[in-house]
Amino acid sequence: MTAVTGNVIVGQSGGPTAVINSSLVGVFKTAKDRGARKVYGMVHGIQGLLEGRYVDLEKHIKNDLDIELLKRTPSAYLGSCRYKLPDISQDRAVYDKIFEILEKLEIEYFFYIGGNDSMDTIKKLSDYALLNGSKIRFMGVPKTIDNDLAVTDHTPGYGSAAKYIGAITKEVIRDGLVYDQQNVTILEIMGRNAGWLTGAAALAKCEDCPGPDMIFLPEIPFDVDDFMKKVAALHEKQKSVVVAVSEGVKTADGKYVCELTDGIDFVDAFGHKQLTGTARYLAEKINREVGCKTRAIEFNSLQRCASHIVSRVDITEAFQVGGAAVKAAHEGETGKMIILKRVSDDPYICVTDIYDVHKIANVEKKVPFEWINESGDYVTEDFVNYIKPLIQAELTPIMTDGLPRHLYYTDVEGEETI
Amino acid sequence: MTAVTGNVIVGQSGGPTAVINSSLVGVFKTAKDRGARKVYGMVHGIQGLLEGRYVDLEKHIKNDLDIELLKRTPSAYLGSCRYKLPDISQDRAVYDKIFEILEKLEIEYFFYIGGNDSMDTIKKLSDYALLNGSKIRFMGVPKTIDNDLAVTDHTPGYGSAAKYIGAITKEVIRDGLVYDQQNVTILEIMGRNAGWLTGAAALAKCEDCPGPDMIFLPEIPFDVDDFMKKVAALHEKQKSVVVAVSEGVKTADGKYVCELTDGIDFVDAFGHKQLTGTARYLAEKINREVGCKTRAIEFNSLQRCASHIVSRVDITEAFQVGGAAVKAAHEGETGKMIILKRVSDDPYICVTDIYDVHKIANVEKKVPFEWINESGDYVTEDFVNYIKPLIQAELTPIMTDGLPRHLYYTDVEGEETI
Numbered sequence: 001m002t003a004v005t006g007n008v009i010v011g012q013s014g015g016p017t018a019v020i021n022s023s024l025v026g027v028f029k030t031a032k033d034r035g036a037r038k039v040y041g042m043v044h045g046i047q048g049l050l051e052g053r054y055v056d057l058e059k060h061i062k063n064d065l066d067i068e069l070l071k072r073t074p075s076a077y078l079g080s081c082r083y084k085l086p087d088i089s090q091d092r093a094v095y096d097k098i099f100e101i102l103e104k105l106e107i108e109y110f111f112y113i114g115g116n117d118s119m120d121t122i123k124k125l126s127d128y129a130l131l132n133g134s135k136i137r138f139m140g141v142p143k144t145i146d147n148d149l150a151v152t153d154h155t156p157g158y159g160s161a162a163k164y165i166g167a168i169t170k171e172v173i174r175d176g177l178v179y180d181q182q183n184v185t186i187l188e189i190m191g192r193n194a195g196w197l198t199g200a201a202a203l204a205k206c207e208d209c210p211g212p213d214m215i216f217l218p219e220i221p222f223d224v225d226d227f228m229k230k231v232a233a234l235h236e237k238q239k240s241v242v243v244a245v246s247e248g249v250k251t252a253d254g255k256y257v258c259e260l261t262d263g264i265d266f267v268d269a270f271g272h273k274q275l276t277g278t279a280r281y282l283a284e285k286i287n288r289e290v291g292c293k294t295r296a297i298e299f300n301s302l303q304r305c306a307s308h309i310v311s312r313v314d315i316t317e318a319f320q321v322g323g324a325a326v327k328a329a330h331e332g333e334t335g336k337m338i339i340l341k342r343v344s345d346d347p348y349i350c351v352t353d354i355y356d357v358h359k360i361a362n363v364e365k366k367v368p369f370e371w372i373n374e375s376g377d378y379v380t381e382d383f384v385n386y387i388k389p390l391i392q393a394e395l396t397p398i399m400t401d402g403l404p405r406h407l408y409y410t411d412v413e414g415e416e417t418i
Numbered sequence: 419m420t421a422v423t424g425n426v427i428v429g430q431s432g433g434p435t436a437v438i439n440s441s442l443v444g445v446f447k448t449a450k451d452r453g454a455r456k457v458y459g460m461v462h463g464i465q466g467l468l469e470g471r472y473v474d475l476e477k478h479i480k481n482d483l484d485i486e487l488l489k490r491t492p493s494a495y496l497g498s499c500r501y502k503l504p505d506i507s508q509d510r511a512v513y514d515k516i517f518e519i520l521e522k523l524e525i526e527y528f529f530y531i532g533g534n535d536s537m538d539t540i541k542k543l544s545d546y547a548l549l550n551g552s553k554i555r556f557m558g559v560p561k562t563i564d565n566d567l568a569v570t571d572h573t574p575g576y577g578s579a580a581k582y583i584g585a586i587t588k589e590v591i592r593d594g595l596v597y598d599q600q601n602v603t604i605l606e607i608m609g610r611n612a613g614w615l616t617g618a619a620a621l622a623k624c625e626d627c628p629g630p631d632m633i634f635l636p637e638i639p640f641d642v643d644d645f646m647k648k649v650a651a652l653h654e655k656q657k658s659v660v661v662a663v664s665e666g667v668k669t670a671d672g673k674y675v676c677e678l679t680d681g682i683d684f685v686d687a688f689g690h691k692q693l694t695g696t697a698r699y700l701a702e703k704i705n706r707e708v709g710c711k712t713r714a715i716e717f718n719s720l721q722r723c724a725s726h727i728v729s730r731v732d733i734t735e736a737f738q739v740g741g742a743a744v745k746a747a748h749e750g751e752t753g754k755m756i757i758l759k760r761v762s763d764d765p766y767i768c769v770t771d772i773y774d775v776h777k778i779a780n781v782e783k784k785v786p787f788e789w790i791n792e793s794g795d796y797v798t799e800d801f802v803n804y805i806k807p808l809i810q811a812e813l814t815p816i817m818t819d820g821l822p823r824h825l826y827y828t829d830v831e832g833e834e835t836i
Binding site for chain 1: 433434462465466491492493494497498499500581584585586588589590592593595596597598621622624625626627713715716718719720722723724725726727729806809810811812814817818819820821822823824825826
């Protein structure tokens, strides 16, 4: 094979995951192995690049230990952004500027690690390159804990988030049994529009744990009265009730449950109307109407940064999609995203492939209805069988002085500007 | 040594920890090794025992794997309670009933794993035994994530909670740097009256992490205006600000910060006045007055049940105090609690000793003022040096199908009643 002789640039975009930096390492290491002269990193994605902000990754990743540490480092090492490029027809200037910067840096290969919004960036940049006869190749590397990317079997980042959710759900269920007192716990799990993460709470159901009693995904309209009836019925027959709800559950008329106020304005400590959390709203309502002890637990941002308990399958695949993107670009591909294709469940075999980014950008993949039970309050066995392989095995953190060690980072370290 | 010929009973009381079951195993195994006929477990502590509820632990712990699983199982395996015995002078009947049950079960040794309220139970029962010529020996086994027990250098359960807090604080700090956008994160950490857990956030400050910017313990009156000034100043000079506050911080006039409403009643979704969380209150206030993106993150009950990341030092000591209690009782002690005595910091050497429970019961140990900095917004190096040895090393979870495995438990399994 001919070597990659030009320069490479890679960026991270959108919400982070516990393994997004493993994809960064996959791009870096594969590009270097293939002879890339320079591997640059965009600081805060395309937004930072527009300001000419970048780093020379070799100054950050100096040895194999750095590679192992970076793989295990949470949050986007290069910094991320939520920046949507305008349509080419609307504003050519932005594109001219980006390409001018890329030319200055002598970039031949451009990699963007992100979700469906980020793939829109790859789509537009690769289109612009074709229109203007630029030889730069643009490839998308999939990433999101939400698992809502089209075409690919799943997305790197999802498996580790699911493993974290399964593990702490087991622990919280135990915790709910400690006192001889009836109680209801509502777990609020991320995923505004797709229930992939909330459904992962079902992983807690195994030989040593009953699992959550009910699971509510945003794909199904949420009936508050029906929910209250079901909770009351469970409360009748068992000491501790644990329910997982998506932060994004909506009523039939399209209102977010966290916006409901039973006709009374929710006024915060400052007298301003504001939204309470979905779990807090439901826990308060149960406390008042069913009259038992309730807890609302938000799994919060740990879902996207709990690198202390990642899935080895996930972090390995995250590395692989980065490497596959470099290989594909090197072989002439552009305007594509790497996808994961599951060959078999048992044994779990998954390979990478490439797919036209135009068919992926801005598309949101939801949980199929056949993976939600008829009463709309749990996921099916098929759903669980789909996730299980993705949470297998661990990549032990590198512990220093009792805590997981990460690759050192400051916002400015070694940052260059043109 | 003569063998333990009679029966043993052990109970768990108060809030759970990630390693409380390691102490249960320490009592069970040591008692069996010393020849105890039966080792019973109280179901839901003294409260359950009063209802005659108990289990035969040998039916639960059948082999070495069960022992290893139970050590790694979060929440109190036997179930816990928050039950305070009346004074003997007030209500002898309760005591007569307890001793009648203990006689029926032919108990010679009584062990209670808990905090300072639970030690009050040991105190009263051992006093009653002395007054009434009962030969039953009563020993306390220290346990609490709050680390607020007197005399002992620290309490089993604290080290693992501190390790968890340190690890996720590092992850959350990284997560706050992901976007090129100024933000303030408030971490709400457990510990209503003592700041031991909140101070543990300082562990995040190490070579690869700046650590939280400020830490506020309940030992120091909380000045909201001063706090706002400091946050605003930090916000001026850095992108991401992370502050750890105890759930129990109070103003100079003794009002909990979570009770403050700036003169406006806090009305929840149901129109009832209620308390917001300390972190939520402060985050909202910063959002309004400093005008930046804010996050409030409650570390919640995971602090007491995150058995997926425990300290090996802690879980080992938890086992040891259980064993030491059996040994001491066997050698004739009663009305005592096992304490931990630190012999040296480097290398860390800690031994067990016994101490009169009368001097420990109901006493709350706070963070010494000399371990809090002058401006009252951080802990000192001495504080950090005190905790560091307690979070060292791990006890790897036993993973089954991608998740930590626990010892199976149902509320009723094998429960017996007399």
